[in-house]
Amino acid sequence: MSLEIRWIEDLIALETEGTISKAAELRCVSQSSFTRRIQHLEDLLGFNVINRDSKYVNFTEAGRILLRTSKSIKSQLDDTLHLLNEQQQEQQGSIKIAISHSLIAQFLPKFISSLPSSMQGIHYEISSVNLWEGLKKLMQGACHFLICYGDADLIQTLNPQILAHIKLSEIQVIPVSVKDGNQAKYDIHQPFPLLAYGPETFLKGFVDHKLKHLKYKKLYEADNAQDLRELVMQGLGIAWLPSSIVEKELKAGSLVSFDSTYSFNNHIYILKHKMNDPDNVNYFWEQLLQSRSHDLNM
Template identity: 25%
Template sequence: MDIRHLEYFVEVARHKSFSKAAQITYVSQSTISKMIKDLENELGVALFNRNSKYVQLTDAGEILFSQAQHIVSLFQNITTEFESMAKLEKGKVSIGLPPITGATAFAELLGQFRQKYPNIDIVLFEYGSKKVELGIQDGSLDIGVICCPSNNENYEVIEFTQDPLWVIMHPSHPLSQYPEVDFALLADEAFVLYRKDFSLHDAIVDRCRLAGFQPKIIFETSQRELMTQIVAANLGIALLPSKICEQLDPKTIVSVPLADPQLFLQMSIIWNKRRYLSHAARLWLNFVRDHLAQIETHSLMQAADSGGNKA
Protein backbone atom coordinates (compact mmCIF):
# COMPACT_ATOMS: atom_id res chain seq x y z
CA MET A 1 0.00 0.00 0.00
CA ASP A 2 1.24 3.49 -0.82
CA ILE A 3 -0.29 6.96 -0.77
CA ARG A 4 -1.68 6.58 -4.30
CA HIS A 5 -3.85 3.64 -3.22
CA LEU A 6 -5.39 5.80 -0.50
CA GLU A 7 -5.78 8.86 -2.75
CA TYR A 8 -7.65 6.85 -5.39
CA PHE A 9 -9.76 5.11 -2.73
CA VAL A 10 -10.77 8.46 -1.18
CA GLU A 11 -11.83 9.90 -4.54
CA VAL A 12 -13.95 6.85 -5.38
CA ALA A 13 -15.54 6.99 -1.93
CA ARG A 14 -16.26 10.73 -2.17
CA HIS A 15 -17.81 10.62 -5.63
CA LYS A 16 -19.22 7.07 -5.46
CA SER A 17 -17.90 6.55 -8.94
CA PHE A 18 -14.83 4.93 -10.45
CA SER A 19 -15.15 6.95 -13.66
CA LYS A 20 -15.42 10.27 -11.80
CA ALA A 21 -12.40 9.41 -9.64
CA ALA A 22 -10.45 8.58 -12.81
CA GLN A 23 -11.29 12.00 -14.30
CA ILE A 24 -10.23 13.88 -11.16
CA THR A 25 -6.95 11.99 -10.74
CA TYR A 26 -6.14 12.00 -14.50
CA VAL A 27 -5.68 8.23 -14.75
CA SER A 28 -7.64 5.56 -16.56
CA GLN A 29 -10.65 3.89 -14.95
CA SER A 30 -8.89 0.54 -15.27
CA THR A 31 -6.00 1.92 -13.23
CA ILE A 32 -8.38 3.07 -10.50
CA SER A 33 -10.11 -0.31 -10.46
CA LYS A 34 -6.80 -2.18 -10.24
CA MET A 35 -5.50 0.02 -7.39
CA ILE A 36 -8.71 -0.49 -5.40
CA LYS A 37 -8.60 -4.24 -6.05
CA ASP A 38 -4.96 -4.36 -4.89
CA LEU A 39 -5.93 -2.46 -1.74
CA GLU A 40 -8.79 -4.84 -1.01
CA ASN A 41 -6.53 -7.85 -1.52
CA GLU A 42 -3.92 -6.43 0.81
CA LEU A 43 -6.44 -5.63 3.54
CA GLY A 44 -8.41 -8.85 2.98
CA VAL A 45 -11.78 -7.10 2.91
CA ALA A 46 -14.16 -5.64 0.34
CA LEU A 47 -14.22 -1.85 0.45
CA PHE A 48 -17.08 -1.18 -1.97
CA ASN A 49 -20.38 -2.74 -2.93
CA ARG A 50 -20.51 -2.47 -6.70
CA ASN A 51 -23.43 -2.80 -9.09
CA SER A 52 -24.42 -1.22 -12.36
CA LYS A 53 -26.19 1.73 -10.69
CA TYR A 54 -23.92 2.85 -7.84
CA VAL A 55 -20.76 2.32 -5.78
CA GLN A 56 -21.22 2.19 -2.03
CA LEU A 57 -18.76 1.81 0.84
CA THR A 58 -18.90 -1.36 2.92
CA ASP A 59 -18.55 -1.20 6.70
CA ALA A 60 -14.84 -1.86 6.32
CA GLY A 61 -14.72 0.81 3.62
CA GLU A 62 -16.34 3.34 5.97
CA ILE A 63 -13.66 2.67 8.61
CA LEU A 64 -10.86 3.02 6.09
CA PHE A 65 -12.43 6.14 4.56
CA SER A 66 -12.42 8.04 7.87
CA GLN A 67 -8.73 7.22 8.37
CA ALA A 68 -7.64 7.58 4.74
CA GLN A 69 -9.05 11.11 4.42
CA HIS A 70 -6.90 12.22 7.32
CA ILE A 71 -3.77 10.50 5.97
CA VAL A 72 -4.21 11.91 2.46
CA SER A 73 -4.85 15.39 3.85
CA LEU A 74 -1.68 15.24 5.96
CA PHE A 75 0.36 14.06 2.98
CA GLN A 76 -0.98 16.83 0.74
CA ASN A 77 -0.30 19.45 3.43
CA ILE A 78 3.27 18.22 3.81
CA THR A 79 3.82 18.46 0.06
CA THR A 80 2.32 21.97 -0.04
CA GLU A 81 4.42 23.14 2.90
CA PHE A 82 7.62 21.86 1.32
CA GLU A 83 6.76 23.53 -1.97
CA SER A 84 6.07 26.79 -0.14
CA MET A 85 9.31 26.53 1.81
CA ALA A 86 11.24 25.99 -1.42
CA LYS A 87 9.84 29.26 -2.73
CA LEU A 88 10.88 31.24 0.33
CA GLU A 89 14.02 33.27 -0.15
CA LYS A 90 15.50 32.62 3.26
CA GLY A 91 18.02 30.34 4.89
CA LYS A 92 21.76 30.17 5.54
CA VAL A 93 24.76 29.49 3.34
CA SER A 94 28.16 28.62 4.82
CA ILE A 95 31.07 29.60 2.57
CA GLY A 96 34.76 28.94 3.14
CA LEU A 97 37.39 31.09 1.46
CA PRO A 98 41.11 31.88 1.83
CA PRO A 99 41.64 35.18 3.69
CA ILE A 100 44.81 36.18 1.87
CA THR A 101 43.34 36.42 -1.62
CA GLY A 102 41.76 39.81 -1.07
CA ALA A 103 38.97 38.84 -3.44
CA THR A 104 37.41 42.28 -3.87
CA ALA A 105 35.18 41.06 -6.69
CA PHE A 106 33.88 38.28 -4.47
CA ALA A 107 33.14 40.71 -1.64
CA GLU A 108 31.19 42.94 -4.02
CA LEU A 109 29.26 39.90 -5.23
CA LEU A 110 28.33 39.04 -1.65
CA GLY A 111 27.02 42.57 -1.15
CA GLN A 112 24.87 42.41 -4.28
CA PHE A 113 23.48 39.03 -3.25
CA ARG A 114 22.59 40.35 0.21
CA GLN A 115 20.70 43.26 -1.34
CA LYS A 116 18.62 40.89 -3.45
CA TYR A 117 18.12 38.26 -0.72
CA PRO A 118 18.19 40.09 2.63
CA ASN A 119 16.73 37.09 4.49
CA ILE A 120 19.50 34.71 3.51
CA ASP A 121 22.43 34.70 5.94
CA ILE A 122 25.92 34.24 4.51
CA VAL A 123 28.33 32.78 7.07
CA LEU A 124 31.99 33.10 6.04
CA PHE A 125 34.87 30.96 7.28
CA GLU A 126 38.47 31.96 6.59
CA TYR A 127 40.47 28.84 5.77
CA GLY A 128 43.24 27.88 3.41
CA SER A 129 42.09 26.21 0.19
CA LYS A 130 43.02 22.73 1.41
CA LYS A 131 40.92 23.11 4.56
CA VAL A 132 38.05 24.56 2.53
CA GLU A 133 38.10 21.43 0.36
CA LEU A 134 37.94 19.26 3.48
CA GLY A 135 34.91 21.24 4.63
CA ILE A 136 33.21 20.65 1.29
CA GLN A 137 33.96 16.94 1.54
CA ASP A 138 32.66 16.47 5.10
CA GLY A 139 29.64 18.76 4.66
CA SER A 140 30.64 21.41 7.22
CA LEU A 141 30.69 23.96 4.36
CA ASP A 142 28.05 24.39 1.67
CA ILE A 143 30.27 26.23 -0.80
CA GLY A 144 34.00 26.86 -1.06
CA VAL A 145 36.01 29.57 -2.79
CA ILE A 146 39.45 28.15 -3.39
CA CYS A 147 42.64 28.59 -5.37
CA CYS A 148 43.77 25.88 -7.74
CA PRO A 149 41.03 23.26 -7.12
CA SER A 150 42.18 19.67 -7.05
CA ASN A 151 40.87 17.28 -9.68
CA ASN A 152 38.07 15.79 -7.59
CA GLU A 153 35.14 14.16 -9.39
CA ASN A 154 32.89 14.88 -6.40
CA TYR A 155 33.03 18.66 -7.04
CA GLU A 156 30.99 20.93 -9.20
CA VAL A 157 33.15 23.92 -10.16
CA ILE A 158 32.51 27.47 -11.33
CA GLU A 159 35.67 29.31 -12.36
CA PHE A 160 35.34 32.74 -10.81
CA THR A 161 38.42 34.78 -11.62
CA GLN A 162 42.02 34.38 -12.77
CA ASP A 163 44.74 36.81 -11.71
CA PRO A 164 48.51 36.57 -12.37
CA LEU A 165 50.85 36.61 -9.38
CA TRP A 166 53.42 39.41 -9.21
CA VAL A 167 56.58 39.63 -7.14
CA ILE A 168 56.52 42.25 -4.39
CA MET A 169 59.76 43.61 -2.92
CA HIS A 170 61.33 46.58 -1.15
CA PRO A 171 61.91 49.63 -3.42
CA SER A 172 65.67 49.29 -2.89
CA HIS A 173 65.74 45.72 -4.20
CA PRO A 174 67.82 45.36 -7.40
CA LEU A 175 64.95 43.60 -9.20
CA SER A 176 62.55 46.48 -8.52
CA GLN A 177 63.71 48.23 -11.71
CA TYR A 178 62.97 45.25 -13.95
CA PRO A 179 59.90 45.40 -16.22
CA GLU A 180 59.33 41.73 -15.43
CA VAL A 181 61.15 39.09 -13.43
CA ASP A 182 62.11 35.60 -14.53
CA PHE A 183 61.52 33.01 -11.83
CA ALA A 184 65.15 31.84 -12.05
CA LEU A 185 66.25 35.26 -10.74
CA LEU A 186 64.49 34.50 -7.44
CA ALA A 187 66.68 31.53 -6.63
CA ASP A 188 68.66 33.35 -3.92
CA GLU A 189 65.74 35.30 -2.47
CA ALA A 190 64.10 34.83 0.92
CA PHE A 191 60.42 33.95 0.39
CA VAL A 192 57.54 35.05 2.57
CA LEU A 193 55.05 32.36 1.61
CA TYR A 194 51.50 31.30 2.16
CA ARG A 195 50.89 28.66 4.81
CA LYS A 196 50.95 25.00 3.81
CA ASP A 197 47.15 24.74 4.01
CA PHE A 198 46.98 27.12 1.03
CA SER A 199 47.07 25.60 -2.44
CA LEU A 200 49.20 28.54 -3.57
CA HIS A 201 51.95 27.36 -1.24
CA ASP A 202 52.37 24.17 -3.28
CA ALA A 203 51.89 26.02 -6.58
CA ILE A 204 54.71 28.48 -5.83
CA VAL A 205 57.08 25.79 -4.56
CA ASP A 206 56.41 23.72 -7.68
CA ARG A 207 57.03 26.76 -9.88
CA CYS A 208 60.35 27.39 -8.14
CA ARG A 209 61.39 23.78 -8.71
CA LEU A 210 60.44 24.14 -12.36
CA ALA A 211 62.86 27.08 -12.49
CA GLY A 212 65.60 24.87 -11.01
CA PHE A 213 65.70 25.77 -7.32
CA GLN A 214 64.13 25.05 -3.94
CA PRO A 215 62.79 28.29 -2.40
CA LYS A 216 64.30 29.59 0.82
CA ILE A 217 61.22 30.15 2.96
CA ILE A 218 61.75 32.47 5.93
CA PHE A 219 58.13 32.85 7.00
CA GLU A 220 54.70 31.38 6.29
CA THR A 221 51.46 33.23 7.00
CA SER A 222 47.77 33.47 6.16
CA GLN A 223 47.70 37.22 6.77
CA ARG A 224 48.28 39.45 3.75
CA GLU A 225 49.04 42.51 5.89
CA LEU A 226 51.76 40.66 7.78
CA MET A 227 53.21 39.42 4.51
CA THR A 228 53.43 42.93 3.07
CA GLN A 229 54.90 44.33 6.30
CA ILE A 230 57.73 41.81 6.19
CA VAL A 231 58.42 42.71 2.56
CA ALA A 232 58.26 46.44 3.38
CA ALA A 233 60.88 45.81 6.10
CA ASN A 234 63.15 44.44 3.33
CA LEU A 235 63.31 40.99 4.92
CA GLY A 236 62.20 39.06 1.84
CA ILE A 237 59.97 38.90 -1.22
CA ALA A 238 56.48 37.54 -1.71
CA LEU A 239 54.02 36.77 -4.50
CA LEU A 240 50.60 38.37 -4.54
CA PRO A 241 47.77 38.62 -7.10
CA SER A 242 48.17 41.62 -9.42
CA LYS A 243 44.89 43.22 -8.31
CA ILE A 244 46.19 43.33 -4.74
CA CYS A 245 49.57 44.60 -5.89
CA GLU A 246 47.91 47.55 -7.60
CA GLN A 247 46.54 48.65 -4.23
CA LEU A 248 49.94 48.69 -2.48
CA ASP A 249 51.85 51.90 -1.75
CA PRO A 250 54.72 52.05 -4.29
CA LYS A 251 56.75 54.10 -1.82
CA THR A 252 57.07 51.10 0.48
CA ILE A 253 56.56 48.11 -1.82
CA VAL A 254 57.29 47.61 -5.50
CA SER A 255 55.45 44.95 -7.49
CA VAL A 256 56.84 43.45 -10.71
CA PRO A 257 55.11 41.01 -13.09
CA LEU A 258 56.56 37.55 -13.58
CA ALA A 259 57.85 36.52 -16.99
CA ASP A 260 56.25 33.63 -18.83
CA PRO A 261 55.26 31.06 -17.90
CA GLN A 262 53.25 33.08 -15.43
CA LEU A 263 51.73 31.76 -12.24
CA PHE A 264 48.04 32.50 -11.75
CA LEU A 265 45.69 32.74 -8.84
CA GLN A 266 42.71 30.80 -10.17
CA MET A 267 39.73 31.38 -7.92
CA SER A 268 36.99 28.79 -8.25
CA ILE A 269 33.69 28.21 -6.50
CA ILE A 270 33.13 24.56 -5.60
CA TRP A 271 30.48 22.44 -3.94
CA ASN A 272 29.97 18.74 -3.33
CA LYS A 273 27.67 17.34 -6.00
CA ARG A 274 27.12 14.20 -3.90
CA ARG A 275 25.70 16.11 -0.91
CA TYR A 276 22.36 17.83 -0.39
CA LEU A 277 22.43 21.52 -1.28
CA SER A 278 19.89 23.80 0.43
CA HIS A 279 17.53 26.07 -1.46
CA ALA A 280 19.47 29.10 -0.16
CA ALA A 281 22.75 27.65 -1.44
CA ARG A 282 21.20 26.96 -4.84
CA LEU A 283 19.96 30.56 -4.99
CA TRP A 284 23.51 31.74 -4.29
CA LEU A 285 24.98 29.59 -7.05
CA ASN A 286 22.34 30.71 -9.55
CA PHE A 287 23.06 34.32 -8.60
CA VAL A 288 26.79 33.76 -9.24
CA ARG A 289 26.12 32.15 -12.62
CA ASP A 290 23.90 35.04 -13.69
CA HIS A 291 26.49 37.56 -12.50
CA LEU A 292 29.30 35.89 -14.42
CA ALA A 293 27.12 35.62 -17.53
CA GLN A 294 26.43 39.36 -17.37
CA ILE A 295 30.16 40.09 -17.07
CA GLU A 296 30.92 37.86 -20.07
CA THR A 297 28.18 39.50 -22.14
CA HIS A 298 29.46 42.96 -21.21
CA SER A 299 33.02 41.98 -22.15
CA LEU A 300 31.88 40.63 -25.52
CA MET A 301 29.96 43.83 -26.24
CA GLN A 302 32.98 45.95 -25.34
CA ALA A 303 35.20 43.83 -27.59
CA ALA A 304 32.72 44.19 -30.44
CA ASP A 305 32.54 47.96 -29.95
CA SER A 306 36.31 48.17 -29.86
CA GLY A 307 36.59 46.17 -33.08
CA GLY A 308 34.00 48.36 -34.77
CA ASN A 309 35.78 51.56 -33.77
CA LYS A 310 39.07 50.27 -35.14
CA ALA A 311 37.41 49.38 -38.40
Protein backbone atom coordinates in the same frame (compact mmCIF):
# COMPACT_ATOMS: atom_id res chain seq x y z
CA MET B 1 27.51 -10.48 -1.89
CA SER B 2 26.96 -7.12 -0.14
CA LEU B 3 29.29 -5.90 2.60
CA GLU B 4 27.18 -4.98 5.63
CA ILE B 5 27.99 -1.86 7.63
CA ARG B 6 28.38 -3.90 10.85
CA TRP B 7 31.14 -5.98 9.21
CA ILE B 8 32.93 -2.80 8.15
CA GLU B 9 32.79 -1.53 11.73
CA ASP B 10 33.91 -4.93 13.05
CA LEU B 11 37.03 -4.86 10.85
CA ILE B 12 37.89 -1.32 11.89
CA ALA B 13 37.37 -2.25 15.57
CA LEU B 14 39.75 -5.20 15.12
CA GLU B 15 42.49 -2.95 13.80
CA THR B 16 41.86 -0.26 16.41
CA GLU B 17 41.87 -2.56 19.45
CA GLY B 18 44.40 -5.16 18.30
CA THR B 19 42.70 -8.16 19.92
CA ILE B 20 39.39 -9.94 19.38
CA SER B 21 38.39 -9.58 23.04
CA LYS B 22 38.88 -5.81 23.08
CA ALA B 23 37.25 -5.42 19.65
CA ALA B 24 34.23 -7.39 20.90
CA GLU B 25 34.02 -5.11 23.94
CA LEU B 26 34.15 -2.04 21.71
CA ARG B 27 31.36 -3.47 19.55
CA CYS B 28 29.31 -4.32 22.69
CA VAL B 29 29.06 -8.07 21.95
CA SER B 30 30.56 -11.18 23.53
CA GLN B 31 33.92 -12.45 22.30
CA SER B 32 32.35 -15.66 20.97
CA SER B 33 29.66 -13.72 19.12
CA PHE B 34 32.22 -11.38 17.60
CA THR B 35 34.39 -14.33 16.54
CA ARG B 36 31.41 -15.98 14.85
CA ARG B 37 30.69 -12.75 12.95
CA ILE B 38 34.25 -12.62 11.60
CA GLN B 39 34.11 -16.31 10.67
CA HIS B 40 30.76 -15.78 8.93
CA LEU B 41 32.26 -12.89 6.96
CA GLU B 42 35.22 -15.04 5.93
CA ASP B 43 32.89 -17.86 4.85
CA LEU B 44 30.93 -15.47 2.65
CA LEU B 45 34.09 -13.93 1.18
CA GLY B 46 35.80 -17.25 0.58
CA PHE B 47 39.12 -16.19 2.15
CA ASN B 48 40.62 -15.50 5.58
CA VAL B 49 40.64 -11.93 6.83
CA ILE B 50 42.95 -12.51 9.81
CA ASN B 51 45.72 -14.95 10.69
CA ARG B 52 44.84 -17.02 13.74
CA ASP B 53 48.35 -18.15 14.68
CA SER B 54 49.13 -14.94 16.56
CA LYS B 55 48.03 -13.63 19.95
CA TYR B 56 47.32 -10.24 18.44
CA VAL B 57 45.27 -9.43 15.37
CA ASN B 58 47.27 -9.82 12.19
CA PHE B 59 45.40 -9.17 8.95
CA THR B 60 46.08 -11.29 5.88
CA GLU B 61 47.04 -9.49 2.69
CA ALA B 62 43.45 -9.81 1.45
CA GLY B 63 42.26 -8.65 4.86
CA ARG B 64 44.40 -5.51 4.68
CA ILE B 65 42.93 -4.65 1.27
CA LEU B 66 39.42 -5.19 2.64
CA LEU B 67 40.26 -3.07 5.69
CA ARG B 68 41.43 -0.13 3.54
CA THR B 69 38.21 -0.33 1.52
CA SER B 70 36.16 -0.56 4.71
CA LYS B 71 37.81 2.58 6.11
CA SER B 72 37.08 4.45 2.89
CA ILE B 73 33.42 3.39 2.93
CA LYS B 74 33.08 4.29 6.62
CA SER B 75 34.64 7.71 6.04
CA GLN B 76 32.29 8.46 3.15
CA LEU B 77 29.30 7.29 5.17
CA ASP B 78 30.29 9.42 8.17
CA ASP B 79 30.74 12.47 5.93
CA THR B 80 27.33 11.89 4.34
CA LEU B 81 25.56 11.47 7.69
CA HIS B 82 27.30 14.58 9.03
CA LEU B 83 26.26 16.48 5.92
CA LEU B 84 22.63 15.39 6.26
CA ASN B 85 22.63 16.30 9.96
CA GLU B 86 24.02 19.76 9.20
CA GLN B 87 21.45 20.18 6.48
CA GLN B 88 18.60 19.31 8.86
CA GLN B 89 19.84 21.87 11.37
CA GLU B 90 20.43 24.56 8.78
CA GLN B 91 18.77 27.89 9.42
CA GLN B 92 16.94 29.20 6.38
CA GLY B 93 18.31 32.49 5.11
CA SER B 94 21.89 31.89 6.26
CA ILE B 95 24.57 31.08 3.68
CA LYS B 96 27.85 29.65 5.01
CA ILE B 97 30.88 30.47 2.87
CA ALA B 98 34.39 29.18 3.55
CA ILE B 99 37.03 31.21 1.72
CA SER B 100 40.80 31.15 1.35
CA HIS B 101 42.50 33.47 3.85
CA SER B 102 43.97 35.90 1.33
CA LEU B 103 40.68 36.32 -0.56
CA ILE B 104 38.70 37.72 2.37
CA ALA B 105 39.91 41.32 2.50
CA GLN B 106 40.06 42.20 -1.20
CA PHE B 107 38.07 39.68 -3.23
CA LEU B 108 35.09 38.85 -1.00
CA PRO B 109 33.62 42.38 -0.67
CA LYS B 110 33.84 42.88 -4.45
CA PHE B 111 32.27 39.46 -5.06
CA ILE B 112 29.34 40.11 -2.71
CA SER B 113 28.72 43.59 -4.16
CA SER B 114 28.71 42.13 -7.69
CA LEU B 115 25.84 39.76 -6.88
CA PRO B 116 22.29 40.55 -8.08
CA SER B 117 20.33 42.86 -5.78
CA SER B 118 18.09 39.96 -4.71
CA MET B 119 21.15 38.38 -3.06
CA GLN B 120 22.49 41.46 -1.30
CA GLY B 121 20.35 41.13 1.85
CA ILE B 122 21.22 37.50 2.57
CA HIS B 123 22.88 36.67 5.89
CA TYR B 124 26.37 35.38 5.05
CA GLU B 125 28.49 33.46 7.58
CA ILE B 126 32.14 33.69 6.53
CA SER B 127 35.03 31.49 7.71
CA SER B 128 38.64 31.68 6.50
CA VAL B 129 40.40 28.42 5.61
CA ASN B 130 43.17 26.96 3.53
CA LEU B 131 42.15 24.87 0.53
CA TRP B 132 42.26 21.46 2.20
CA GLU B 133 40.43 22.64 5.33
CA GLY B 134 37.80 24.19 3.08
CA LEU B 135 37.30 21.02 1.05
CA LYS B 136 36.87 19.02 4.26
CA LYS B 137 34.28 21.48 5.58
CA LEU B 138 32.45 21.39 2.26
CA MET B 139 32.35 17.58 2.20
CA GLN B 140 31.11 17.45 5.80
CA GLY B 141 28.39 20.05 5.25
CA ALA B 142 30.00 22.57 7.61
CA CYS B 143 29.74 25.19 4.84
CA HIS B 144 27.59 25.60 1.73
CA PHE B 145 30.27 27.05 -0.55
CA LEU B 146 34.04 27.20 -0.77
CA ILE B 147 35.75 30.09 -2.56
CA CYS B 148 39.37 29.24 -3.29
CA TYR B 149 42.29 29.43 -5.67
CA GLY B 150 42.36 26.67 -8.26
CA ASP B 151 43.49 25.51 -11.67
CA ALA B 152 42.46 22.94 -14.27
CA ASP B 153 44.39 20.18 -12.48
CA LEU B 154 42.55 20.81 -9.22
CA ILE B 155 39.15 20.85 -10.93
CA GLN B 156 39.91 17.55 -12.66
CA THR B 157 40.51 15.89 -9.27
CA LEU B 158 37.01 16.83 -8.06
CA ASN B 159 34.21 14.30 -8.49
CA PRO B 160 31.67 16.09 -10.74
CA GLN B 161 28.87 13.95 -9.31
CA ILE B 162 29.58 15.36 -5.84
CA LEU B 163 31.00 18.86 -6.33
CA ALA B 164 29.89 21.59 -8.71
CA HIS B 165 32.09 24.59 -9.54
CA ILE B 166 31.99 28.01 -11.16
CA LYS B 167 35.06 30.01 -12.18
CA LEU B 168 34.70 33.48 -10.69
CA SER B 169 37.85 35.30 -11.68
CA GLU B 170 41.44 35.10 -12.88
CA ILE B 171 44.31 36.40 -10.78
CA GLN B 172 47.98 37.11 -11.29
CA VAL B 173 50.49 36.12 -8.61
CA ILE B 174 53.63 38.26 -8.67
CA PRO B 175 56.93 38.46 -6.75
CA VAL B 176 57.25 41.73 -4.83
CA SER B 177 59.69 43.56 -2.57
CA VAL B 178 59.77 46.88 -0.75
CA LYS B 179 61.76 49.68 -2.32
CA ASP B 180 65.16 50.85 -1.18
CA GLY B 181 65.53 54.29 -2.71
CA ASN B 182 64.49 54.06 -6.35
CA GLN B 183 64.85 50.30 -6.72
CA ALA B 184 63.83 47.05 -5.10
CA LYS B 185 65.52 46.28 -1.79
CA TYR B 186 66.31 42.77 -3.04
CA ASP B 187 67.47 41.51 -6.42
CA ILE B 188 65.58 38.41 -7.56
CA HIS B 189 68.59 37.41 -9.70
CA GLN B 190 70.86 37.37 -6.64
CA PRO B 191 70.49 35.31 -3.44
CA PHE B 192 67.51 36.75 -1.55
CA PRO B 193 65.43 36.02 1.60
CA LEU B 194 62.23 34.18 0.65
CA LEU B 195 58.92 34.67 2.40
CA ALA B 196 57.30 31.34 1.53
CA TYR B 197 53.93 29.63 1.59
CA GLY B 198 53.44 26.72 3.98
CA PRO B 199 53.25 23.10 2.78
CA GLU B 200 49.43 22.97 3.04
CA THR B 201 48.81 25.97 0.77
CA PHE B 202 47.63 25.69 -2.82
CA LEU B 203 49.96 28.38 -4.20
CA LYS B 204 53.14 26.78 -2.83
CA GLY B 205 53.62 24.39 -5.77
CA PHE B 206 53.32 27.18 -8.33
CA VAL B 207 55.81 29.38 -6.46
CA ASP B 208 58.23 26.47 -6.06
CA HIS B 209 58.17 26.01 -9.84
CA LYS B 210 59.24 29.64 -10.31
CA LEU B 211 61.99 29.23 -7.72
CA LYS B 212 63.71 26.34 -9.49
CA HIS B 213 66.48 28.43 -11.05
CA LEU B 214 66.69 31.14 -8.38
CA LYS B 215 68.99 31.38 -5.38
CA TYR B 216 67.27 32.10 -2.09
CA LYS B 217 67.14 31.34 1.62
CA LYS B 218 63.74 30.63 3.13
CA LEU B 219 63.34 33.12 5.96
CA TYR B 220 59.68 32.86 7.00
CA GLU B 221 56.79 30.58 6.10
CA ALA B 222 53.06 31.31 6.38
CA ASP B 223 49.79 29.84 5.14
CA ASN B 224 48.19 33.22 4.57
CA ALA B 225 49.12 35.58 1.72
CA GLN B 226 48.04 38.53 3.88
CA ASP B 227 50.59 37.50 6.52
CA LEU B 228 53.29 37.28 3.84
CA ARG B 229 52.26 40.71 2.61
CA GLU B 230 52.86 42.16 6.09
CA LEU B 231 56.32 40.58 6.19
CA VAL B 232 57.12 42.02 2.76
CA MET B 233 56.02 45.48 3.92
CA GLN B 234 58.49 45.18 6.81
CA GLY B 235 61.27 44.70 4.25
CA LEU B 236 62.06 41.14 5.30
CA GLY B 237 62.23 39.56 1.85
CA ILE B 238 60.52 38.70 -1.44
CA ALA B 239 57.12 36.98 -1.59
CA TRP B 240 54.80 35.88 -4.38
CA LEU B 241 51.44 37.56 -3.75
CA PRO B 242 48.13 37.92 -5.59
CA SER B 243 48.37 41.28 -7.35
CA SER B 244 44.94 42.26 -5.98
CA ILE B 245 46.20 42.43 -2.38
CA VAL B 246 49.18 44.69 -3.19
CA GLU B 247 47.51 46.86 -5.84
CA LYS B 248 47.52 50.01 -3.68
CA GLU B 249 51.14 49.55 -2.58
CA LEU B 250 52.32 49.06 -6.16
CA LYS B 251 50.52 52.21 -7.30
CA ALA B 252 51.88 54.17 -4.33
CA GLY B 253 55.41 52.97 -5.09
CA SER B 254 56.04 51.40 -1.68
CA LEU B 255 56.33 47.99 -3.34
CA VAL B 256 57.90 46.95 -6.63
CA SER B 257 57.22 43.83 -8.69
CA PHE B 258 59.79 41.90 -10.70
CA ASP B 259 59.93 40.68 -14.29
CA SER B 260 56.69 39.05 -15.46
CA THR B 261 58.74 35.92 -16.25
CA TYR B 262 58.46 35.10 -12.55
CA SER B 263 54.71 35.72 -12.34
CA PHE B 264 51.94 33.20 -12.97
CA ASN B 265 48.19 33.24 -13.45
CA ASN B 266 45.65 31.34 -11.41
CA HIS B 267 41.89 31.26 -10.98
CA ILE B 268 39.34 31.74 -8.24
CA TYR B 269 36.54 29.17 -8.05
CA ILE B 270 33.42 28.72 -5.97
CA LEU B 271 32.58 25.10 -5.14
CA LYS B 272 29.29 23.58 -3.95
CA HIS B 273 28.41 20.12 -2.62
CA LYS B 274 25.52 18.86 -4.74
CA MET B 275 23.87 17.06 -1.81
CA ASN B 276 23.86 20.16 0.37
CA ASP B 277 20.90 21.88 -1.26
CA PRO B 278 18.49 23.75 1.05
CA ASP B 279 16.23 26.10 -0.88
CA ASN B 280 18.23 29.22 -0.03
CA VAL B 281 21.49 27.56 -1.11
CA ASN B 282 19.99 26.39 -4.40
CA TYR B 283 18.59 29.88 -5.00
CA PHE B 284 22.02 31.43 -4.40
CA TRP B 285 23.66 28.95 -6.80
CA GLU B 286 21.08 29.41 -9.55
CA GLN B 287 21.33 33.19 -9.30
CA LEU B 288 25.10 32.97 -9.45
CA LEU B 289 24.96 30.72 -12.52
CA GLN B 290 22.62 33.15 -14.25
CA SER B 291 24.73 36.19 -13.41
CA ARG B 292 27.92 34.49 -14.65
CA SER B 293 26.18 33.39 -17.85
CA HIS B 294 25.01 36.97 -18.38
CA ASP B 295 28.56 38.29 -17.85
CA LEU B 296 29.95 35.83 -20.43
CA ASN B 297 27.34 36.84 -23.02
CA MET B 298 27.96 40.57 -22.67
